[in-house]
Amino acid sequence: MDGPRGVAASGVHGAALRPVMGAGGLGRGPAMSYGAIGLDDAGVTLHGTPVWQHVTGSFPPGSMTAIAGANGAGKSTLLRAILGEVPLAAGRITLGGLRAQDFGYLPQARIIDRAFPISVTDMVLSGAWRQTGAFGAAGRTVRQRAADALRRVGLEKQAGRMIDALSAGQFQRLLFARLLMTDATVIMLDEPFTALDAPTTQDLLALVREWHAQGRTIIAVLHDMHQIRTCFPHVVLLSGGQAIWGETARILTPGMLQRAYDTPQPTWAGSPA
Ligand SMILES: Nc1ncnc2c1ncn2[C@@H]1O[C@H](COP(=O)(O)OP(=O)(O)OP(=O)(O)O)[C@@H](O)[C@H]1O
Structure with missing residues (x-):
């Protein structure tokens, strides 16, 4: 994953419960050595239809960027293209020396198979698979980190349950605990707060701010414009197959949003980021 993602790049990963990419303590963390x-x-084309094209822009180290746009605009596809899971039809993506294990990825909750028979603790431990190996036993230090991660997201009492016994909000907290285990340098979140209540959203948003x-580097697909305005200094607005990239206050204007969503947008009371 070191080299540029060119038009021939590919590497679609399969199961949603595959280990989260990340170094589990081996990541570059806050160091700016990339x-x-x-x-x-x-550009990406899927089944003969262009999703977005001529996209040029960058995510600097340590930046915090939201990806916005209407349903189907290609937000998830953008994350997956950066991860090398979707091939480019044109252009290239460069990773600035980052390796696969430097990325942590939280996919949309709806694509994760929650019937998979795994306990909460084992699921969190799977975030440290690069330390423990896919089938290796976790040592005491890693188990302690997992317990700390569960405590950090308020799930310590659920540690022994199976994941299918969790509520949607608890499951999302679990995915964040698993991300904590990866110690990833770049954290990519796909609609991390969808369907969560306000306290859960605030808790998890606080964690994202801590990471920042x-x-x-934080890259998050979000639908809540107020959240983007107040928490994300930069935005990529996918609109009509193009990407409008820049400072949030400059990009999320009513006119730009109307064009992107093709409907009038409300005027937000919140002050611009
Ligand atoms: N595996 C696939 N095969 C074919 N087309 C796909 C595939 N995945 C996504 N698409 C199409 O690519 C386009 C972009 O999808 P994507 O999921 O990236 O959009 P999105 O902006 O994340 O949408 P949403 O807000 O609904 O999650 C859509 O038109 C979708 O139908």
């Missing part, structure tokens, strides 16, 4: 993730005239304060 460059920006860059898209250079990149530690110098990690």
Whole structure:
């Protein structure tokens, strides 16, 4: 994953419960020893239909960027293209020296098979698979980190339950605990707060801000414009197959949003980021 993602890049990963990419303590964390993730005239076409084209822009180290746009605009596809799971039809993506294990990815909850028979603790431990090996036993230190991660997201009392016994909000907290285990340098979140109540959203948003304060790069697909305005200094707005990229206050204007969503947008009371 070191080299640029060119038009021939591919690498679709399968099961949603595959280990979260990340180093589990081996990541570069806040150190700025890597460059920006860059898209250079990149385009993706799926089944003969262009999703987005001529996308150029970058995610600098330590930046915090939201990806916005209407349903089907290609937000998830953008994350997956950066991860090398979707091939480019044109252009290239460069990773600034980041390796696969430097990325942590939280997919949309709806694509995760929650019937998979695994306990809460084992699911969190799977976030440290690069330390323990896919089938290796976790040592005491890793188990302690898992317990700490569960406590951090308020799930310590659920540690022994199976994941199918969790509510949607508890399951999302679990996915964040698993991300904590990866110690990833770049954290990519696909609709991380969808269907969560306000306290859960605030708890998990605080964790995302903590990661950002530690110098990690955050890229998050979000639908809540107020959340983007107040928490994300930069945005990529996917609109009509193009990407409008820049400072949130400059991009999320009523006119831009109307074009992107093709419907009038409300005027937000919140102050611009
Ligand atoms: N595996 C696939 N095969 C074919 N087309 C796909 C595939 N995945 C996504 N698409 C199409 O690509 C386009 C972009 O999908 P994507 O999931 O990236 O959009 P999105 O902006 O994340 O949408 P949403 O807000 O609904 O989650 C859509 O038109 C979708 O139908």
